[in-house]
Amino acid sequence: MPSSLIHRAHSARAIGAMLLVFLLTPLLATGGGLALSPLLALGGIIAFPGPDGWRRAIRPGAAIGIALLFLVWLGVAQLWSPSDAEQVSLVWAGVLLYGAFALACMRMPEDQRTWPRAAFAAGVAALAVMLVVEAATGAWFTRSIKQLSLDNPALFRNVGRGASVFVVLAGPAAAMALAHFRHGRWVALALGAAAVSIALSFDMIANAVALVAAAGAFALACWRPRSALFGAALAAALWIVFAPMVITAAGPLSPEMRADMAFSWEWRWETWTYARELIVQRPFQGWGMDASRTFDQIVAMRGFDLERMPLHPHSAALQLWLELGMVGALLGAAAACARGMSRWSEAAWTSATSAAAASALAAMAVLSFVSYGVWQEWWWATAFLAASACILIGRGRA
Template identity: 35%
Template sequence: MSEPTFRQNLPDSGKATPWLGGVMILLFVMTPVLGYFAQLGFAPLLALVGLLALPVMGRPRAPVAPALILLLLALWGAWSMTWSPAAPPPGSLKAYDDIEKLTAAKLLLQLALYGAAVAAALRLSTRAADRASTFIGFGVLALAILVGGDALIGAKIFQKLRELTGDPVRPDIAKVKIGIGCYVLAVLFWPAAAALARRGKHPAVVLLLAGVIAASVLASADSCLVALGVGLLVWALIKFGGKAGGGVLTLAVAVPFVVAPIAVLAAIQTGFWAWLHGLVPPSWDARLNIWAFAADHVQTHPFRGWGLDASRTFGDAIPLHTHNAQLQLWLELGAVGAALAGAFFCWLAYGVTRTAETDRGSAATAGAALTSYLVIGALSFGVWQEWWIAIGALAIVACVALRRSSSEYGDELVEISPLG
């Protein structure tokens, strides 16, 4: 599609979008609630936002390329179930609950509904986007204060709330539960901080950062601290390096999707892996074992992979997933799946690069959020976890709203990337 056609399809940034604006405000009002109390709820929340947006969407406005890439990835995953050891036995899918458990089916639904949520953000008027971005900033700040404060007192607030709902939890479980909120904070910190800074609330930005760091330290969420640190480097790289910094980001995003299993195998052969084993704490030592096992088994089916959800079938060698998105993609969907996923994230990174030409602030924010999401995904969660995919969609929506609220908003947003 030519550039003029894209511009003809652009939503009018001055046109009123009260319904979509209200839907976005609902999304960001619920973010601190779910981020603290029920992180798994982000999946149904993003699905609800997509459903609420569909009646007023009209013609799709979001760029076609990323949706097509993700559709191909979902279809490849569905086809891989024909050889996956995790495939359900024939005839076992007799009820909705059985079908709902299929990762392939959920990926297609998520693409449709989460994609509608992102497309809705692209249609926001400047005023509606500005209002939504206000809720982004103060909502995430509230989450940081709540998670950080409760972590400081041993998650007693969380325990009390669970008691009131008739579902009490042990103190150690409560600490783990609120600790998951740190991962939400690490990703959403960037658009929230930008939204607060635009309103001149610089002390609030400092408080937000202190809350995220304190919560991550108290909850032992090491990968959140790594994500924040790397995100800060990327933010500075793009803020001060502009388009050149975005180019470095795109390359940095691409490399792990290409070389992840090769890099692990090379590190094992050279003895570097054994050296790492002697340095890291038990939780990271376990990750090293999982990554080594996964990289070794990638060699069995390097092109097609073992099949969707195959990571769950290796017993104690891989508890549920690989704790690394790139290795899980290689292991389950092979080079095809890793290439498709890598192409999607590189497309987002390239969008950041293009945005840096006209708005370095928004580009730096989006690049840092993208980096934080990928870093945590490379260290902590399974790539198909619904709530974690929803957090990625939420981060895109937040960056889109922030970008559309800017007086410098331009046509390049639709041409390149919803993260721009």
């Protein structure tokens, strides 16, 4: 078969994968987002590049090297983990398949990116509409699909995850509209208005804080495109390094302060304090990959007996320290910085691509550091979706 036909077949397959993933994202995200992981993995399988595609797109460098070291350390930390090896295998498989999807976006010729860009923007816009309707109807769609009552605490946790996905993807969608769509300014404004409404719904303060961080990073990138992403990456890296020290410096909260906190945040603070206590016991190598799930200490709080470590610390920075120790935390921080520095001096890093990447990174960092576990597959899929969108923006008109 001639090479031109092979190339066209690969492109058609990749475009099909992108349309599938981007157009199904709103439906799956609104229902809680957990199905985003198999969806993106399927997209990666469909669009999986050949060996030559991997060699051309991935050049040796600090960012790649540190990321690989981090992935290797996950396997090493599994050796002393009380948990089984399922989670590290899922992370490795996810990085491979999600990375294959992002690589397909990277290899997509400029003249073939129109439909994938339109599909991504349409998908994020549809997600915005669905979440606004969910907020107005008491999460009718999620209640119908998952058979949850209105007073079930799991209801808003599910739709709140969908809101988190939207907060991360809204910046890349707005930047894509500004860079490539004729009336992109109106699309960006509509997405921004929807983001405010959605972030303030579903009883998730973290979404609102993440939106503020994302909007600030977006605005900074429009002004200083070549430094905004590095600044966001550096801030995330510093928080990873110093998170246990911050919890220690804050010290135990007084009973009065704890009584003034929302119940969920008091429980979260108890979890963070417990994580810091465990980190001090094994500061260098950590307790092992996915060890957070194995701690079962109980604490009495407001008349309830609760787990001090409910599956994970609800802080990516503390979880890295707890499970992977200082080595894993420093590798994670170095990977974030190296990714930002690799774009530091590139003139092609325009305001559109920088705004998309910086806003997504800022939102991911805030939500990861106060809410979600670092190994949750749907959250990794969200990060790779945002990265794929940033790649598809390309140079644009910005």
